[in-house]
Amino acid sequence: MNHEIYKKQIKSAIEELKILDLYRLDSDSELLNKAFDILYKKEIFKLYKIDKSLHNEYKFILFSMLTKYSGSLAFLSIQILAANAIMAGNNFPKQEEYFAKKCGVAINHLRAPVTVVWATPCEGGYRLKGKLTWASGYKIFDTLLIGFHYNGREYEAMARFENSENFQVGEVASSFVGDSMATVNIELNDFFVPSEDVVSSKVMGNYTKHKSISKTVHFALYGVGLGAVEALQDKDVKASAKSQLESIKEQFLETESGEVMDRLRIELFTLIQSVITTGMVLYGGKSILLEEKMQRYYRELIMFNSNGLNNTIKGLFKENFLSR
Template sequence: MTEATLGLEHYNEQLDAAAGRLDALPLYRLDTETALLKEAFGLVYDTGVFAFHHYAAELHEQMKFRLFTTLAPRSGSLAFLAIQILAANKIMHANRFVLMATYLNRRCGIAINHLRAPVTVVSATRRCGTYRLSGRLTWASGYGIFDTLVVGFHCEGQEFQAVVPFKPEPGFTVGEVTETFVGNAMQTVDIILDNYDVPEEHIVASHPLGTYTKNKSVSKTIHYALHGIGIGAVDALEDKEVRRAAEKRLEAVKNAFLSEKDGAELDALRVELFELVQRIVTTGMILKGGKSVLLTEQLQRYYRELVMFNANGLNSALKNLHKQAFFSTL
């Protein structure tokens, strides 16, 4: 066996251990109870399955697929937090952050997507080795679960990324938890930064304006999460005929997006995958009957989590694809 194969086998063993620990919990409550979601996140975190930096880079995509195939059927909220910590860790590792060793050993979330906006959302002034930030960070998930955040801001014609504590401090005001129909346990909040001081040693990276948008790679993370929900939905089907057909079609779409590298084609496959899983979930609920709406039932949770994941990262191109798909069925 090659060293890379041994690394992947080790990761799979750790992930299987994490799955076993999770299965001992009342998983349906992870969507609404923050304390239980925090416990579940801790169980998974302690197995090391989020620590991709311990494995060869060529294994990361396989690991990510297996991670979301494992987590998403058990808890969409938990899988969503996994997206956050993987992104934060990747930014620190890719930029060789000086304090990386310290912060990779902490639970770190992310509030950085506003760097893709055409305007400055969070600005800063620099003085005597300190950056003073002002602005509003929106949709920061994991309050009370993550210890720190990677945040983005503009300063002197550059875009910056920095690690900050995820807790109320002078100049760092955490708003009320956003109430949604899914994922409330994640405690998603807005943060007001008002002359909030960040020491220079906490700066992860600085780049020309627009670099974050320009460097955004073709990602399959949402495909992986939607597919994971699809696997859970197929397993929950009671009608054998429907289950066989759903399993076959889901496998075909999975093979298509795993082998695809073109961004436009991946967008189209994401729409197809979403609609397929939605049909699987809806058909399963109908065939199950009224019992399917109980909170302890998986299918109604998959329905809500499916919408949550598909709402993530919707750009104009994806919205138009969904619009075209709608009109094609009329």
């Protein structure tokens, strides 16, 4: 697969998406599931079949084209791409079987300095206890990549994403954006993970220490920005916004510095927030209607920017505000 073939696959999927009531994708889980299936069947998420060094190029193409149609759909795309990338980076017995699944992720707790989910070894695998948080895509993803600690090591493993006595799915969290993604917390109560479903086992702290510089949030924010610029009706504002957005894009595509990426994230967020606010003001009162794009872009901007926030990025946002 090359760039042009991938773009054609995405364009074909988007043509099918356009038939749906796209403004309802943020609130209707069944409709979001249908939209996700369109992308899945078009093999949009099979980036594990191409060289890892090219993944960012393909993800940039995907989120540049997709995000303006639905932030919730783009967010779930981030989840399955992350799960597939982790599976592709580890050789485990059921890799091909799980590549064929719709897989989400619930491993952010591995960054915590304490054990959140712990394991007891048993015949044929492990018994898990603890709590998985912020697992999105309930009843959309059929499988979940989960994380746990045992004996000074951190593990990643596959699990069915369905409610059971030992895998207790909580109530869907209500939110002002991405409600359709059905984000839940999960109580693990003596939950059994077979050894053959273990994807990786590394020294504790490996997930945080070796987490690569990710540009995925930047790609998604940029996609929101493209949608917002396209929706602008004032020619002068549109021209200026497009120029500023493209300038930041060139910078985050070029750099491999984590410090620069963090700074550009703040610049990107601030610019897009200003573009959306200005566009809504110039459009007038109708901009608050649910079927209007700008109010959705505003909410999705907040959603994507909340992904992967750490103390460094929070500090930069604070510094940026106080410097006004």
